[in-house]
Amino acid sequence: METQALDFPKINAVLRANGTGEVTINGTSHPIQAEDEAAVLSQALQLITETAAQLGRPVRVSTTDPDGQGLIVVTPEGIVSEAAPAKPSRRRQQDPEPAPAAPQAPTRIEPAAKETPAPAAPVTFNEAVNHTQEPSTPAKAATPESATRRSLKETSFLVSAPAMEPATRGWRGALTRLGFRMEPSPDELAEREDIRTVSQHWPGPRTVAVVNRKGGANKTPTVVMLSAILARYSGAATVAWDNNESQGTLGWRTEQGSHDNSVLDLIDSSQTLLSPSTNAAEIARFVHHQTSDKFDVLRSDENEEGDHEVTAEEVDIAHQVLTRYYRLIVMDSGNTARSANWRRMIHHTNQLVVPVTAIEDRAEAARLTLQTLESRGGHDAELARNAVVIVSESTDAKRSMSGDALKRAKDEARRIADGFTPHVRAVVRIPYDPALVNGPIRYDALQPATQRAWLAAAAAVAKGF
Template identity: 75%
Template sequence: MGTTPTEVMAFPKISAIVRDNGTAEVVVAGNSRIVPAGESLQDLRNNALALVVGEARTLQRPVRVQIEDPEGHGELIVHPDNKIESVSYEPRPARRRAEAPETTPETVAPTVIDTVPVRAPEPVATPSEPTAVPALASTVDRQPWPPSPVASEPQTVAVAEDAPPTRRSLKESSFLVSAPVLEPATQGWRGTLTRLGFRMDPSAEELSEREDIRTVSQHWPGPRTIAVVNRKGGANKTPTVVMLSAILARYSGAATVAWDNNESQGTLGWRTEKGAHDRSVLDLIDSSQSLLSPSTNAAEIAKFVHHQTGDKFDVLRSDENEEGDHEVTAEEVDIAHQVLTRYYRLVVMDSGNTARAANWRRMIDHTNQLVVPVTAIEDRAEAARLTLQTLESRGGHDAELARNAVVIVSESTDAKRSMTGDALKRAKDEAQRIADGFEPFVRAVVRIPYDPALVNGPIRYEALQPATQRAWLAAAAAVADGF
């Protein structure tokens, strides 16, 4: 199955230029690379494609390349495994042309060439052989550059010498054809060389991080609600809520609130900053009529939420009444959700451990993306599986959420500081085993390394180790992909 051009990133911008004077070059993000000489035009094409395949292997993904030679120009998709796809190819017009042939789908649709190896040049054909455009490899009938062979027998056609030229519509053309300029590397030794004045392309790892940042930085039409669920306590629900809220708020700039929708007293308020008041979700529900009034300004919501000064999101705490004599009903979840989606674009909901509770089930009704956190301990993983199974058995919206869920597996924190050698390896292996077990049943699984900054006390994004920050960025990007 072919790769559609829109699935392949447009950077770095790559061009392969073959000239009729026997020279060629491949230009990658503005850096020119001379193509080794060959005995024929096709030799130069093969050598140019060999350089592009090398670039694809370096990036570990397909790349797009604009091709130009004396016979025409077009675009290819080149894969690291030598597979070449022809997206388009337009021959150069002759000075006097016959009636143009009909356009076939092959001239515009991607044509997949299965396993086209870039090899050493083939011997030049002798005059006794049929004249045809040389193939990239002798094992295939068609090759992507150019995509269609020239007929081997001459054809007699009438030349319309006096026919008026056909003008193209201005709607069919544009001067905006440049690909986005790839920013130079900022990380690792490539970034160091860039800062010293040697412009370097970013590594595959840096490109992957940039893509995750782009994903979480998007804005979506209408509010989005994320539910973080696992029926077992100690499964890392609250740290997951905090980290997803922090990353989405930091990168997207969208108004984000973390809501502790626990049927009992939740811990989200304990792991985050407290504002200058003690209000909770019950106070917000009691004031919902005024908060939903058209005359109320956006700043009024600050009376009920607790702002996180470093991580730029707000927290709506659960009821902290010591008597615990109030259970949030489904109708109250509706009211609170209506208020929050008026003031915020992203709502990240923490949850309790009872999937049968009215507030838990109504939370699911409002959810756009389900997240299931789990620590790498068997009972936590089993509880996560049962949570997904419960939702799947209910069918409809609940089952769709389960199928498209994101599972976040965090390495166990139990006695982590005292672990050494084989114990640490076993902990990592267990996390991988659990991640692999969930993979066939959900949309995405992301692993998070152990980090002491997530174990106790208030959680701050800046307090995390760089590897942990990168892992949570990948988790947030997987969540945002579901929007």
């Protein structure tokens, strides 16, 4: 079918996230607006099928959707298939070839594989099995049956690789829902892999520290988003802990429970919480549950009249309690890398995360934070080398809504990300999203592109577990 589908006429089909679409045939645009994605796709396929019917042959269609680009073939009967990834070059088609001594079977482009002798003609499954068991050339000497028989321990009838689920998004997903089973795009496969990574369970508790000695570097939003994604996908009991030495802001950006307890109350009740007879549900007296994002928050002391600063010993106590009740601890931090509670947090850390907004002083503070840890050697230096840096676009350019300002913001985020790349394990860029600027932060309030970027960031963090 595809060999009959020529590049003329040139057909492009666009499927947008807002429920609209467009089919362009040889430069003539046909806008489509319908009640849902399926209706948009149905109208687009009708236009393309009519074109194929007028020509009396299949047509090739370049597709574009929020998930990427692709290439399909549509017949005059409306049958859809995915186009081959490559075509023979024009020169190969025109250059004469010497006649072969004997006709050969057509070849297909296949993934690189280990070289094995190929049969002279296509074979069926049964023939292939017989071919492996009975050599085509006669043996010089009879082989005893015991020498060729294989052990049952070396044989299994189980299929090791699961069947790939068809596409669910964009043109491919829409076509799958119409009955044309399409393979997922590379972007969808990458998202599935990130989901698989953050959904894993790991042995023992893990502690993530989110650090940058400069305020306004996006530490608290980073703590919230990583906690939300890892809790949602892995189902692991997760707590976000505000380890500011005095008063932090994590409690301002998250839901408050039916009490006002903080880390100091948890420390005061640590003996009871660590008692073997204490029920696991008792921890709810000290943490604040996030109803939609499925993680808990341990707030810092919010008493404005108080002057208590958390000590290293108190960090040890709180960490011991939390590791009994949670598998994942994500720690917010203050801006003083010299403070006792900051240093003790690093001692308990398994994975370091350094957030930075795309502003040069925030980036410089992030660099100095990593440099400080690296200079200490040992565990601290190892954390710095394996850190995940998360670069968020600046909000200032977004408020101006200037096209030039937006471009400069993206360019600056890219420049800063590229600068960190040689020095850490992973760097992830996050687009601007107004849902992260003010008020309580919730994953569902983010734009799809922002959710996808934070999923990639969480996957980079989870790889360090």
